[in-house]
Amino acid sequence: MTQTMRPPARVKARPAPPRRRSGRFLPGLGRFALFALPGLVAYALFVLVPIGMTAYNSLTNLNPFNPPTRFVGLRNYVSLLGDTEFRQALVNTIIVTAIITVLANVGGLLIAMLLDRPTRLYVLLRGVFFTPVVLSSVVISVIWQAILTDDGLLNSALRGLGVDEPPGWLSDPGLALYSIAWIMTWQMLGFCVVVYLAGLQGVPRELNEAASIDGAGALQRFRNVTWPMLAPALTINVVMLLITGFKAYDQVRVITNGGPGNGTTVTMAFQVVQTAFVSNRIGYSSALAAVMLAIVAFISVVVLRFLQKREVSQ
């Protein structure tokens, strides 16, 4: 923004003196090597090269304990189409992602509106909701495991209240995935609250007052004034939660390890890691990883662009 406002003549005149001067000490290439290269090399070695290797490995049957490695073309991807475990992981991941995206956004918005007051009590409560965001998902998982496990704190309390057979929150194959989604929602809720609060504080008072004078009720004011102004906050939260959902791994690994039953809580990220490091089928795992990356890239680019377009049109 600021750059476009500068007069063009100054932009042209600017780079000359320092460049010539510093050239004596550090020619262009040296400056690149000193300032840019360290970060770029680390990034290339531990992100770009691995991405390339994942793409290449996905076209092979690489398994370190079962040589020789052969090039198999797209066979891994074809196998994925008929792989019921993959389909289950995909469906599980979509369920978890959908639940956390909806619940954390709705809950986050409601709580943000509740806490949108400057006094001490509300500032303290913001801190309460934000605490899980700062904690490790491993820690969050262990806390909730202690609460939700069969003889855990929740079921002990329920038995105390006279419920004879409380649900197996983590041991019932039909329930465990939803428990995982609930735990992730609880952790991410504070993130949404903080982002929505920042959005709410950007809504000018005068707008709401003007609408109020024009006779708009609370609901109308929210729909026509507040909600459109929250569009950027919605974009951040939705994209953040979609990505968080699609890479869900820690909670599954710590709490259920994919069970109970036959992979009822396996997510795509969990399947990628298990296939690579437990079954040692690196080739197949790479194809899974490539599909996962494609989905995350789709979300990051397409959903982000769609939501940003919505921001502008409003």
Added chain:
Amino acid sequence: MNARPIVATFVGVVFFLPLYLVLVNIFKPSAAVVADPAGLPFPPTFDNLAAVLNRPDHLFTFGLINSIAVTALSVTVLTIFSAMLGHYLARSRHWGAKVAMGTLLCGLMIPVPVIMAPITTVLKWFDLMTTLQGLVLVNVGYYVPFGVLLFTGFVKSVPLELEEAAALDGANRFRVFWQVVFPLLRPASASVTIFLGVWIWNDFLTPLIVLGPDSGTTVTVGVYRAIGQYQSDFGSVFAFMFLATLPILIFYLALQKNFVKGLTGGAVKG
């Protein structure tokens, strides 16, 4: 009659309940945890905390040392590398800088599981698998896009005239950067330090795989290793978690104030 404070407090208390359960049960003997999980710990016992600190396998103490070393080293290197790279890319008019920036931004969305297996291969090339140095390097490579993103955004608010003036006074690029630009980037450095410090401390999959099962772990992975052994002895598990979280929580709270001060103290204006 204003219901807002009552509703807000109620929702906050319900939300906080899981954390409350952790805090009270750390100070109770196992029997009391099962009998009365929600009750206050009177009289409190410090046996659970002491047991974690005095574990014969040193899972906590060694993990703590590893976590501090890995987090401190990673964050320091990341701040330096991404400040330099971010500044370079923000100021460069070369087309390559735009390409590099775009490539780095793509890295922001790549989930760790997608690249975990090849990362171990790369580490093996340098014989760095199961070493703390290897873990630090992986962290640096993986988180550098985030650091660069924050720093480039901030560099644009530092007036170019300042750098030109320093250069005219005879400072070379290196001095201009470290003595003029970097101090002005303090709010960005603070955010990079806070975010990455918390993320790296809390990381699970990367240290789990890179450090492996035989050598030492970080405290976060230590929590995972500890739950297998304690089974349903919640008091001990909670004590381990509490001690594993305390350092990063203090770090976060201490730096957060600094961060706000940096933003409001007019540091940017120079």
